[in-house]
Structures are given as C-alpha cells and as structure tokens.
Amino acid sequence: MINLTSIQYFYQTQMETLTKSVGKKEGKSLVRSQMELQSNEGDQSVGISNDVETLKSKKRKAAITWYIFLLPSFLGILLFMVYPIVESFRLSFFQSNGTIEKFIGIRNFEQVLTSKTFWNTVWNTFFIGFFQIMITIPLGFVFASLINSVRKGQNFFKVIYFLPNVTSIVAAAMIFQFVLHPEMGVVNYALDSLGLPTSTWFSDPSTSKWGVILLAVWHWIGFVIIICLANLQAISPELYEAAKIDGASGIQQWLFITIPNMSGTFAFLLITGWIGGLQRFNEVYVLGGPNGSPARSIQTMGAFIYERGFTGFEFGIASAATYIMFVIILIFTFINLKVSKMKL
Amino acid sequence: MNQKSMERMSGAVKFLVLLVFGILLMMPFVWMVSVGFDRTANITMPFPPRLIPETISGFNYGIVFENGRLIQSYINSGIVTTSSVFLQVFASLLAGYAFSKGDFKHKKLLFILVLCTLMIPMEPRLIPLYTLFNSFGLLNSFWPLILPTVINGMLIFLCKQFFDQLxxxxxxxxxxxxxxxxxIFFNVYLPLSGPIAATMVILSFIWSWNDFMWPLVVLNSQELHTVPLYLASFSLENGTSLGGLTMALATVSILPIVVLYLFLQRYIIQSIALSGVKG
Structure with missing residues (x-):
C-alpha cells in the first residue's frame, strides 16, 4: 500500500528542514565559540588546533552514531525496496519461471500491451475506481457536514460511520456476497419491496462491477467522513462569523466558505483514493478469484499480476505488467496533482 | 414560524437523515449477526430476510470454533502483527529521531529517499521479494511477513514531525x-514519545492485521494462514453455499476488531485523521 499524504506535507517539511538547518548552524557556532573560549584559557596556538582535531573526530563519531540510528530502516529500504524494484525491472526483460531465465528483450512488454485481457483489467480498475471516488467523496463530504452541524450525537455518528472501514475488506467482501445475492440478499429484497428494480449484482458480468463499487463505497465512506470532519473543524470560525454579519444563510455559508476551504482535502482524498483504487486487489480476489469471475468482469490490474505471477508462474510477464501498472499509477497521480492544484 | 423553531426543525431533519443512513450502513453487520444465529440458514438463506431469526441457535458458531482453523489463524495473525508492530514502531522511532535531532551528512537527501518509499506500491516488489525469501528458504514462515515491515516511510515521517516539536x-x-x-534517546526522548508511539501502534496494527496480497503469495500451508487468508480461502471454497456458517465466521472474525475499536475509537479516529491511512 502506498500513501501520498507526504506530498501534502512535503513543502511544509522542506520549509521546516530549511528553518531547522538555519537554527542548527547557530547552535553549532555557539558550541564552537564556547569551545574556543575554553581553549583560550590554555595555550592558545596549540589549543585551537587540538580542539579542531577533537571537534572533527567527535563530529565523525557522532555521525556514525546517527547512522546506527538509521541502520534498521535503511537496511529495509535497500533489501525490501531498492533491490526488488531494480530486480523487477531486470526480470521484465526475461522469460522466467523463477529458476530458468532467458533474455527476450521487450517481448514481455509487447505481450502485455497487446493483451486484450490486460486492457480489460485496466478498464475494470479505472471503472470501479472512478465511480467509487465520484460517489464517495461528495457523499462523504455531505455527511461530514451534517455530522459537523448537528448538536447531539456527533461522536456517536462518527463511530457508526467509521465502523465499516475498521473491518477488513476481505471480511466485508464475504458479507457482501450475501448482502447482494440476487435471490437471497437483503438489498434486492429491500429494492423489490419498495417497488424498485433489482440487480443481478455479482452473478452477471454486466452488473458485477457495480457490486464491487457498492462495497467500495460502503467501506471507504467512513474514511472520507473522518478526513472531511477533521478539516471542517479546522476552518476558522471567524470566516463564518463575518459571513453571518453579512447576512449569508446556512446554505450560502456552506457553498461559499466551506467548500472552497475544503479543496485541499478533496485533492488529498482524490489522490489517495486513486492510488488505492488502482491497486485494488483484495476484495475482487475474494469475490471473483484471481481471474475476476464472472467472465473476468471484475479482474483488476493487481489480480492480473497475481494470476500471471503466482498461478501461472510467468515472472517475466508479471514483472512487465507491474512496471506498466507502476507507470500508470505515477502518471495518473501526477495528473491528479496537477488537476487538483489548478482547482486550488 | 419563528427562526428558533426553524433551526430546531432543520436540526431534527439532519439528525434523522444521519440516523437513517447510519442504519443503512450498519445493515450488513446486523444481517450478518442475525443469519449467523439462524439454524435454518444452510444451503438456502432464510427468505424473506428477518431481523430476528426464526430458530435461534449457536449451531453455526459451534462449528466455527470446533473446526479450530479460525483460532489457529487468530494465533498466526497475532504473532505476525505483534512482531511487525514492534519492529516497525521501534525502527521508525529510531529513524524519525535521527532525522529530527541528528546532525550528519546527507540528512536531507536520505529523508527524501524515505519519502520516496511512500510512492512505491507492493505489486512491483512482489516477485523479487518472493524469490528473495525463497532463496533464503523462508517461504512458508512468518519471516517474510515480519521483516519487510521494518521500513515504513509514513511512520518515520510522523515520528520526525513529533520529535521536531520536542x-x-x-x-x-x-x-x-x-x-x-x-x-539521550532512550532516557530522555523515548519516555516522552508515548502519544506518537500509541498512534504508530494503532496504524501499524491496522496495516499488518489487514495485509492480504503479500501473505497470500508467501503462505501456502493452511496452518500458517492469517485471519484474512483463512476467510478468503473459506469464501472461495464455499461461495454462497453455506450462508449461516459463512456469516458466523465473518462475525467471529470481525468481533474482536470491533470491540477493540469501540474501546479505542477516539484514538483510532485521531490516528487515522493524522495519517490518512486506508484500511
């Protein structure tokens, strides 16, 4: 799982490290002048050069200590991040099943990019992701605003609405197989008794994606609400007071103060939502297995990689597919960043 | 109608809307518990759906516990999660502290490298990690699940932010x-890092407990399955043919997390809001 919260904080951090480094320099010079002061008490000429020596070796020693602090994390980065990424790149040019390897150039990429199955998974992934995000963010924001505006039971609603997000998506998918069952499920029963049209959900390729979307909305909405609430409460109350004095109604305040002030939050949710959505795997695996049945209608890019890599043991093909997916995610995140920046 | 009663009205409407939608969101859970207790829910589910089962019985729950695989998977998940949380939180505290208070060469560059790891998804690393652990003969053990959690850019970032404030x-x-x-670290700063450590434990617990794709790749033998893996394999084997049993199993698998959540909800919600984690 990846997370782009950092991007949101990135400039902030850079600013912080900048100001910090300035502060550090002052501190350092202070220490040095203190040392020099001490050394001045003794023999001047020898003292200074001696001090420079000890200061240098002290600094080196200190630096080594700091690297020991970083050792576990950077061993992890090297072994579990850098090596796999490089190795995966190399593998994507080989025909491999884990033991026998043969260099075949860009044939893996050609094969993936001309594969109808792969493009079908790209389509499925984007389709499910698009509707999940376009439904959940507005809906979650409206509910967060409602929760924020009621006087009683705020915490109760927060806890209730967030509950689906705490349960693992695997268990949730298991439950939804029954909830959305065409004949025995509660949803179709409720729709039917209200006189509304029912759906075939997971049992038919033409509707199965909507089942996954419903599950994804149900699971994600609590997260959207919590993030929206945290940011709603951070909007300065003075803005609302000023608007009230100008005679703005509640709806007007919501439209012209709340929504513009939340654009950063929406951007954040859009980006994290897409990153998560493009990596969708767990729920579609539980619902449709590695090939996303019925008829590959809910097979995502992640499932394609799993199918080729770990049921077919075509490591080269799977590696090429992961790189294509990686690039798709990076490009799409970049576009999202640009788009949401423009709105800001 | 005066303004005050208008306000009260709109407040009541909002409350009602929230309540109705909340009930809708809870509906799958309620139905799950109900079906789990229903003796008649076997190959066909009780229809029309009922809130209170016709014949209440603990039969399905009995089978779930008798089988023993759920308990085994709980123990497995417990071992993996505890070790991962400990390793991850400790390594992140060390690194976050160094990035905050340390004074060494390439500090900024190394920190950017840490932030870059946040953008690397699991999928491109899946196959090389698999062959790496295979070559050490560590597949089908908990090591592949525990060791890679040592690096977590998000937690290092949160730690650094926290130590910056001290x-x-x-x-x-x-x-x-x-x-x-x-x-200095162990005696002065570590005792002060309680709040951030609690947040990190919560976050890394959620990540580790719900992890699915990587354990699915690494663990073949059933005895080692974690809770999500056991659920998935049960679900894929049986489809929608064993309604009551599946729902009982889902209930038992969710319950401890829900109870924990209800007790710690304030801290969990705060942690989520702080990090932007996706469960």
Whole structure:
C-alpha cells in the first residue's frame, strides 16, 4: 500500500528542514565559540588546533552514531525496496519461471500491451475506481457536514460511520456476497419491496462491477467522513462569523466558505483514493478469484499480476505488467496533482 | 414560524437523515449477526430476510470454533502483527529521531529517499521479494511477513514531525551531563514519545492485521494462514453455499476488531485523521 499524504506535507517539511538547518548552524557556532573560549584559557596556538582535531573526530563519531540510528530502516529500504524494484525491472526483460531465465528483450512488454485481457483489467480498475471516488467523496463530504452541524450525537455518528472501514475488506467482501445475492440478499429484497428494480449484482458480468463499487463505497465512506470532519473543524470560525454579519444563510455559508476551504482535502482524498483504487486487489480476489469471475468482469490490474505471477508462474510477464501498472499509477497521480492544484 | 423553531426543525431533519443512513450502513453487520444465529440458514438463506431469526441457535458458531482453523489463524495473525508492530514502531522511532535531532551528512537527501518509499506500491516488489525469501528458504514462515515491515516511510515521517516539536534544549542539557546519543534517546526522548508511539501502534496494527496480497503469495500451508487468508480461502471454497456458517465466521472474525475499536475509537479516529491511512 502506498500513501501520498507526504506530498501534502512535503513543502511544509522542506520549509521546516530549511528553518531547522538555519537554527542548527547557530547552535553549532555557539558550541564552537564556547569551545574556543575554553581553549583560550590554555595555550592558545596549540589549543585551537587540538580542539579542531577533537571537534572533527567527535563530529565523525557522532555521525556514525546517527547512522546506527538509521541502520534498521535503511537496511529495509535497500533489501525490501531498492533491490526488488531494480530486480523487477531486470526480470521484465526475461522469460522466467523463477529458476530458468532467458533474455527476450521487450517481448514481455509487447505481450502485455497487446493483451486484450490486460486492457480489460485496466478498464475494470479505472471503472470501479472512478465511480467509487465520484460517489464517495461528495457523499462523504455531505455527511461530514451534517455530522459537523448537528448538536447531539456527533461522536456517536462518527463511530457508526467509521465502523465499516475498521473491518477488513476481505471480511466485508464475504458479507457482501450475501448482502447482494440476487435471490437471497437483503438489498434486492429491500429494492423489490419498495417497488424498485433489482440487480443481478455479482452473478452477471454486466452488473458485477457495480457490486464491487457498492462495497467500495460502503467501506471507504467512513474514511472520507473522518478526513472531511477533521478539516471542517479546522476552518476558522471567524470566516463564518463575518459571513453571518453579512447576512449569508446556512446554505450560502456552506457553498461559499466551506467548500472552497475544503479543496485541499478533496485533492488529498482524490489522490489517495486513486492510488488505492488502482491497486485494488483484495476484495475482487475474494469475490471473483484471481481471474475476476464472472467472465473476468471484475479482474483488476493487481489480480492480473497475481494470476500471471503466482498461478501461472510467468515472472517475466508479471514483472512487465507491474512496471506498466507502476507507470500508470505515477502518471495518473501526477495528473491528479496537477488537476487538483489548478482547482486550488 | 419563528427562526428558533426553524433551526430546531432543520436540526431534527439532519439528525434523522444521519440516523437513517447510519442504519443503512450498519445493515450488513446486523444481517450478518442475525443469519449467523439462524439454524435454518444452510444451503438456502432464510427468505424473506428477518431481523430476528426464526430458530435461534449457536449451531453455526459451534462449528466455527470446533473446526479450530479460525483460532489457529487468530494465533498466526497475532504473532505476525505483534512482531511487525514492534519492529516497525521501534525502527521508525529510531529513524524519525535521527532525522529530527541528528546532525550528519546527507540528512536531507536520505529523508527524501524515505519519502520516496511512500510512492512505491507492493505489486512491483512482489516477485523479487518472493524469490528473495525463497532463496533464503523462508517461504512458508512468518519471516517474510515480519521483516519487510521494518521500513515504513509514513511512520518515520510522523515520528520526525513529533520529535521536531520536542525542544532540543533537552538534548543539550543531557549532553552537558555527559550522556551519549543512545542514552539521550532512550532516557530522555523515548519516555516522552508515548502519544506518537500509541498512534504508530494503532496504524501499524491496522496495516499488518489487514495485509492480504503479500501473505497470500508467501503462505501456502493452511496452518500458517492469517485471519484474512483463512476467510478468503473459506469464501472461495464455499461461495454462497453455506450462508449461516459463512456469516458466523465473518462475525467471529470481525468481533474482536470491533470491540477493540469501540474501546479505542477516539484514538483510532485521531490516528487515522493524522495519517490518512486506508484500511
């Protein structure tokens, strides 16, 4: 799982490290002048050069200590991040099943990019992701605003609405197989008794994606609400007071103060939502297995990689597919960043 | 109608809307528990759906516990999660502290490298990690699940932010007393890092407990399955043919997390809001 919260904080951090480094320099010079002061008490000429020596070796020693602090994390980065990424790149040019390897150039990429199955998974992934995000963010924001505006039971609603997000998506998918069952499920029963049209959900390729979307909305909405609430409460109350004095109604305040002030939050949710959505795997695996049945209608890019890599043991093909997916995610995140920046 | 009663009205409407939608969101859980207790829910589910089962029985729950695989998977998940949380939180505290208070070459560059790891998804690393652990003969053990969690950019980032807020004068005072860097960390800063450590434990617990794709790749033998893996394999084997049993199993698998959540909800919600984690 990846997370782009950092991007949101990135400039902030850079600013912080900048100001910090300035502060550090002052501190350092202070220490040095203190040392020099001490050394001045003794023999001047020898003292200074001696001090420079000890200061240098002290600094080196200190630096080594700091690297020991970083050792576990950077061993992890090297072994579990850098090596796999490089190795995966190399593998994507080989025909491999884990033991026998043969260099075949860009044939893996050609094969993936001309594969109808792969493009079908790209389509499925984007389709499910698009509707999940376009439904959940507005809906979650409206509910967060409602929760924020009621006087009683705020915490109760927060806890209730967030509950689906705490349960693992695997268990949730298991439950939804029954909830959305065409004949025995509660949803179709409720729709039917209200006189509304029912759906075939997971049992038919033409509707199965909507089942996954419903599950994804149900699971994600609590997260959207919590993030929206945290940011709603951070909007300065003075803005609302000023608007009230100008005679703005509640709806007007919501439209012209709340929504513009939340654009950063929406951007954040859009980006994290897409990153998560493009990596969708767990729920579609539980619902449709590695090939996303019925008829590959809910097979995502992640499932394609799993199918080729770990049921077919075509490591080269799977590696090429992961790189294509990686690039798709990076490009799409970049576009999202640009788009949401423009709105800001 | 005066303004006050208007306001009260709109407040009541909002409350009602929230309540109705909340009930809708809870509906799958309620139905799950109900079906799990229903003796008649076997190959066909009780229809029309009922809130209170016709014949209440603990039959399905009995089978779930008798089978023993759920309990085994709980133990497995417990071992993996505890070890991962400990390793991850400890390594992140160390690194976050160094990035906050440390003074060494390439500090900024190394920190950017840490932030870059946030953008690397699991999928491109899946196959090389698999062959790596295979070559060590560690597949079908918990090591592949525990060891890679040592690096978590998000937690290092949160830690750094936290230590940035703590004054450096504490360090200087301890330095004057002649304490080395490790003693300063363990005796001065670590005792102060309770709040961030709690947040990190919550986050890494959620990540590790719900992890699915990587354990699915690495663990073949059933005895080692974690809870999500056991659920998935049960679901894929049986489809929608064993309604009551599946729902009972889902209930038992969700219950401990829900109870934990209800007790710690304030801290969990705060942690989520702080990090932007996706469960």
């Amino acid at each position: 004054p450096s004068t504490l360090r200087e005072a301890a330095q004057i007393d002649g304490a080395g860097e490790f003693r």
